[in-house]
Amino acid sequence: MSNTLQLEIVTPTGLIFDEPVAYVTVPGTEGEMEIHPLHVPVLTLLEAGEIAVRKPDNSHCYLAVGEGFVKITGEKVVIFTDMALKADEIDELKAEEARKRAEERLKGKLSAEEAATVNASLTRSIALLNVKQRRRGGS
Amino acid sequence: MSSTRDIRRRIKSVRSTSQITKAMQMVAASKMRKAQLAAVVGRPYAEHLNQALAQAANNCAGGPQHVLMERREVKRRAVVLVSTDKGLCGGLNGNLFREAMQYDPETTLFVTAGNRAAQFVARTRRKLAAEFRYQDAPTMAEARAISKHVRKMFLDHEVDAVDVLFSNFVNTLTQKPKVWPLLPVGELRGVAPDLRGGMRDAPLPDQMALHLGGGASEFVFEPGAEQVLGSLLSHSLNYQIYEILLEAKASEHSARMVAMKNATENAQKLIKDLTLVYNKERQAAITSELLEITTATMAQG
Numbered sequence: 278m279s280n281t282l283q284l285e286i287v288t289p290t291g292l293i294f295d296e297p298v299a300y301v302t303v304p305g306t307e308g309e310m311e312i313h314p315l316h317v318p319v320l321t322l323l324e325a326g327e328i329a330v331r332k333p334d335n336s337h338c339y340l341a342v343g344e345g346f347v348k349i350t351g352e353k354v355v356i357f358t359d360m361a362l363k364a365d366e367i368d369e370l371k372a373e374e375a376r377k378r379a380e381e382r383l384k385g386k387l388s389a390e391e392a393a394t395v396n397a398s399l400t401r402s403i404a405l406l407n408v409k410q411r412r413r414g415g416s
Numbered sequence: 417m418s419s420t421r422d423i424r425r426r427i428k429s430v431r432s433t434s435q436i437t438k439a440m441q442m443v444a445a446s447k448m449r450k451a452q453l454a455a456v457v458g459r460p461y462a463e464h465l466n467q468a469l470a471q472a473a474n475n476c477a478g479g480p481q482h483v484l485m486e487r488r489e490v491k492r493r494a495v496v497l498v499s500t501d502k503g504l505c506g507g508l509n510g511n512l513f514r515e516a517m518q519y520d521p522e523t524t525l526f527v528t529a530g531n532r533a534a535q536f537v538a539r540t541r542r543k544l545a546a547e548f549r550y551q552d553a554p555t556m557a558e559a560r561a562i563s564k565h566v567r568k569m570f571l572d573h574e575v576d577a578v579d580v581l582f583s584n585f586v587n588t589l590t591q592k593p594k595v596w597p598l599l600p601v602g603e604l605r606g607v608a609p610d611l612r613g614g615m616r617d618a619p620l621p622d623q624m625a626l627h628l629g630g631g632a633s634e635f636v637f638e639p640g641a642e643q644v645l646g647s648l649l650s651h652s653l654n655y656q657i658y659e660i661l662l663e664a665k666a667s668e669h670s671a672r673m674v675a676m677k678n679a680t681e682n683a684q685k686l687i688k689d690l691t692l693v694y695n696k697e698r699q700a701a702i703t704s705e706l707l708e709i710t711t712a713t714m715a716q717g
Binding site: 287288289290291292305306307317318319320321322344345346348355357359360 | 461556636637638639648654655658
């Protein structure tokens with residue numbers, strides 16, 4: 278029995294992450310989900326948010342992701358999503374700006390459809406900011 | 417004398433034009449490579465999407481049909497017309513628009529991507545439903561916007577079918593307009609980001625291969641196989657549009673590269689011809705001057 282899990286994060290712009298990890302926490306549509314080695318095979322939906330990776334040497338690593346899917350097989354987790362960014366790739370100013378813009382727009386009158394879109398981009402930019410700030414905190 | 421000066425001036429201007437076209441050719445060549453590369457790096461993503469789609473579809477088999485797969489009688493049709501933003505790319509847009517003319521203007525709604533397509537629809541007074549833009553390096557966000565819009569049109573019964581019309585990248589020298597039926601999702605098909613062979617259907621990995629290669633054969637779907645399938649279908653459509661945008665970009669840059677290469681060659685030829693004329697004139701001038709001098713000397717002698 279292995280104690281690690283191979284985590285792959287794939288986006289249309291390439292393979293973002295491919296390393297063995299101890300466990301990983303992902304934002305599923307049904308709530309936060311922690312995946313340990315030997316998890317039951319699952320195919321589920323991913324929401325925009327942050328992924329927390331616990332590496333075998335107990336260090337942490339955070340990534341911001343967009344909507345996508347998680348495929349879990351016994352020893353492997355594949356996350357395929359539109360967007361995945363590591364903390365050092367995130368442009369904080371842009372994310373902050375996007376968050377403000379989204380909040381501004383939510384104050385105005387919106388149809389249900391538009392509100393959903395704006396909310397999605399809000400979640401996205403908040404996730405980006407969280408990942409960035411966590412890193413600054415030194416955790 | 418004045419005529420040799422004129423010719424010299426023309427040679428100079430043609431030469432600077434040829435330098436510009438040469439530079440544009442280089443730029444187009446590098447951008448074309450970039451677009452091709454972008455399609456290649458997306459391949460693992462496409463493979464995972466295909467596999468998951470096959471698994472989810474297998475799990476849903478026999479159940480109710482998904483709304484995006486619903487076939488209706490086609491009364492109105494949406495066409496996503498993907499063109500370039502700028503000209504100087506030979507007959508690329510012309511060929512594309514000739515194909516677009518074949519659609520019945522009464523029952524077709526156009527959704528455009530790229531400036532030229534929007535101009536074409538406005539000029540020919542066809543119905544424009546939406547206008548999108550995409551950058552030199554198409555992003556998933558741009559593709560998602562287009563895909564979302566047409567999906568909504570389809571689900572709201574505004575249209576009964578959606579086609580995409582774009583320039584298919586066959587190879588560097590050939591680009592052909594191609595119609596890609598997007599909605600309804602008929603046969604489940606995979607996405608194959610392979611610019612070399614052009615856009616084509618990729619068979620979904622069959623179930624045997626999945627069982628043998630996938631390791632785990634049965635998945636638990638959360639929240640349910642139908643929801644997962646629905647979401648997978650939407651993402652697959654997004655990705656198809658993304659791929660088409662890349663394909664269109666690769667076509668645009670390769671067409672521009674070829675057009676600019678021809679322009680550079682023509683300019684070089686023109687320079688050669690003009691230089692010949694210039695030298696002839698120059699020699700004629702020298703000869704006549706010499707003649708004048710000798711005549712003058714003889715007259716004096």
